[in-house]
Amino acid sequence: MGLVISRPADAGRAxxxxxxxxxxxxFASLFCENANFVNVVGMWWKNRSEIEAAHRATHETMFRDSQLEGVVSSVVELSPGVASVHYVWTLTGASAPDGSSAGPRKGILLLIVKEQQSGWLIKVAQNTDIVPGAIAPSSR
Structure with missing residues (x-):
């Protein structure tokens, strides 16, 4: 079934x-059946079916021509078989509600992955937009 994540660092790429x-x-095959996903505007999906349905709808519309590029910036083992992965991304090609270009966006995706017999699956995802002009605490 679908893609396989062979190690935590591969979660963002997958x-x-x-x-x-x-x-x-x-996409849905990357998630545990009872996964949780909070998107950049605070919508909270509480299982694989909800995650799939929401993303299927947006990939038929606003994200139809989008491309997501990024890099894994952090992998932390939380306990044996559980890790956090931070994936810093740039999204291009998305559409605004009126069909015009939404312009590029940047963000950070936090994935908590859990080892299963078939590989690693995403148990929790939290996506955050990086607000243009925001000053990081370390930059002050």
């Missing part, structure tokens, strides 16, 4: 790969 192919079957 997420972006399924996103860029707009393959929501593969």
């Amino acid at each position: 997420f972006a790969d399924a996103w860029n192919r707009h393959d929501m079957d593969d």
